[in-house]
Amino acid sequence: MAGLGMIFDETYRPFFERVHRQGLYRREFGLVEVPLTAVASRTGARADKFRREAGDRIGAFASFSGGDALPRLLGHGVDVVCVATPDDRHFDAALQALDAGKHVLIEKPSVLTLQELDRLCASAKRQAVLAKVVYHKLADPDHKKLRTHVADGVLKHVNNGYCSLLEPKQISSSQFAEWISGRNPGTYVALHYVKLIDFTFGEFATRRADASTLAGWRLARVSATGQRGLVGPADGRTWDSVQLQITYAYPDGREAAFDIHTSWVTPDNFPGYVEQEVQFRFDNGVWNAHQRKRGVEMTVEGHAPAELKITPNHHFNAMFLEPWGERSQRGYGIEVIERFFEEVAYVEFGGPGDQRAIRLEEMRALDYNDLSADRNTVAVAQALEAILSEHFQGRPGCVVDVNAVEGGLVLRQPGFKDAVVLYAAPV
Numbered sequence: 451m452a453g454l455g456m457i458f459d460e461t462y463r464p465f466f467e468r469v470h471r472q473g474l475y476r477r478e479f480g481l482v483e484v485p486l487t488a489v490a491s492r493t494g495a496r497a498d499k500f501r502r503e504a505g506d507r508i509g510a511f512a513s514f515s516g517g518d519a520l521p522r523l524l525g526h527g528v529d530v531v532c533v534a535t536p537d538d539r540h541f542d543a544a545l546q547a548l549d550a551g552k553h554v555l556i557e558k559p560s561v562l563t564l565q566e567l568d569r570l571c572a573s574a575k576r577q578a579v580l581a582k583v584v585y586h587k588l589a590d591p592d593h594k595k596l597r598t599h600v601a602d603g604v605l606k607h608v609n610n611g612y613c614s615l616l617e618p619k620q621i622s623s624s625q626f627a628e629w630i631s632g633r634n635p636g637t638y639v640a641l642h643y644v645k646l647i648d649f650t651f652g653e654f655a656t657r658r659a660d661a662s663t664l665a666g667w668r669l670a671r672v673s674a675t676g677q678r679g680l681v682g683p684a685d686g687r688t689w690d691s692v693q694l695q696i697t698y699a700y701p702d703g704r705e706a707a708f709d710i711h712t713s714w715v716t717p718d719n720f721p722g723y724v725e726q727e728v729q730f731r732f733d734n735g736v737w738n739a740h741q742r743k744r745g746v747e748m749t750v751e752g753h754a755p756a757e758l759k760i761t762p763n764h765h766f767n768a769m770f771l772e773p774w775g776e777r778s779q780r781g782y783g784i785e786v787i788e789r790f791f792e793e794v795a796y797v798e799f800g801g802p803g804d805q806r807a808i809r810l811e812e813m814r815a816l817d818y819n820d821l822s823a824d825r826n827t828v829a830v831a832q833a834l835e836a837i838l839s840e841h842f843q844g845r846p847g848c849v850v851d852v853n854a855v856e857g858g859l860v861l862r863q864p865g866f867k868d869a870v871v872l873y874a875a876p877v
């Protein structure tokens with residue numbers, strides 16, 4: 451495990467604690483042990499705290515910190531590496547792990563450029579291991595149902611939509627203080643929705659009435675702007691909030707556009723804590739979802755909203771007293787990590803050794819999490835980072851065209867004739 455921050459605590463830790471107790475089981479591969487054997491973090495302090503607090507809920511593990519933490523972790527006999535370091539530190543860790551022949555799971559956003567993605571995919575292929583990324587929103591039951599309606603043709607032809615995810619100020623001011631400089635909330639969370647849109651609509655967008663498909667729904671353009679001045683200086687490189695627009699083109703020339711608004715400076719006492727909302731409009735319908743308004747509203751004097759949320763999302767990850775007396779922590783945020791380990795177990799133990807390559811290809815073909823299917827999402831990340839960087843340098847309002855004449859990702863500045871090619875090959 452590389453990185454032991456907030457997301458480790460919410461999803462990986464409960465997963466490792468559960469498999470420590472129960473193992474991982476499926477008929478295809480039998481009982482597989484998934485011990486957490488080693489962790490790498492910047493200072494080692496969070497590993498010490500985790501070890502202290504977890505007690506016998508976890509087995510013994512080695513903790514490495516400092517500049518050479520990852521190579522030491524890789525030398526510690528690990529088979530799988532999960533990368534949950536800050537957004538702009540995924541690539542190095544993932545590449546080292548893949549080059550060492552380990553299966554890799556990376557937190558979203560996988561990486562920030564297509565050049566990096568190409569290198570990771572090439573290494574995974576060379577080493578015959580899985581390289582996957584976590585977008586837990588795809589496992590949210592509401593999003594699964596949305597995709598099911600789209601797949602079944604109940605909702606037809608998406609035209610446009612908006613997504614909004616607002617994080618409290620404490621995220622930017624304390625939780626991420628160490629790495630927030632030069633970063634933006636769009637790359638941090640808008641990509642959840644980019645992936646949701648790309649994955650949910652992409653495969654089915656061009657389906658004809660006879661269920662055959664037309665090639666051609668494609669990412670066409672990316673634009674973005676944002677605000678500064680709260681997390682850092684008004685003319686600095688660190689962003690408070692970001693508004694991103696992505697446009698897809700259908701083969702017949704119709705377009706679909708999506709606006710994704712993100713912030714990490716919402717007041718800490720905002721009842722939602724993390725406020726998430728989406729609306730998608732189709733030729734024949736509208737889908738409207740509010741992630742925290744799923745029915746529960748609760749106030750406890752002196753505890754809400756800081757410690758206990760006023761409108762909690764118990765579906766992502768929550769602690770429960772099960773009806774049968776057991777204390778558990780479950781939700782789709784944990785389920786998606788367990789699913790990755792099942793995929794690894796299936797590759798390694800799901801049948802005869804001489805058929806491993808077939809099982810590997812089967813698991814690689816899963817577009818929801820394979821790195822090779824993350825191209826559009828990474829293209830948007832790269833475009834967004836470039837647009838915000840131009841804005842910082844005094845050139846706001848840039849647009850990135852996807853698969854243009856000049857190249858795969860082409861940045862255009864208003865008033866300038868020459869374009870900048872961010873990525874030459876087709877996206």
Ligand SMILES: NC(=O)c1ccc[n+]([C@@H]2O[C@H](COP(=O)([O-])OP(=O)(O)OC[C@H]3O[C@@H](n4cnc5c(N)ncnc54)[C@H](O)[C@@H]3O)[C@@H](O)[C@H]2O)c1
Nearest residue numbers: 453454455456457458490491492534535536537557558559
């Ligand atoms: N799936 C989700 O919804 C979700 C939610 C939150 C965060 N994330 C993602 O998870 C990643 C981590 O976010 P977080 O909220 O846990 O951040 P965090 O700041 O709480 O924790 C970061 C951790 O990484 C460690 N770290 C930093 N640099 C390192 C390095 N070079 N080598 C090894 N360890 C290093 C730190 O010591 C810390 O343990 C980010 O990519 C973020 O986008 C995903």
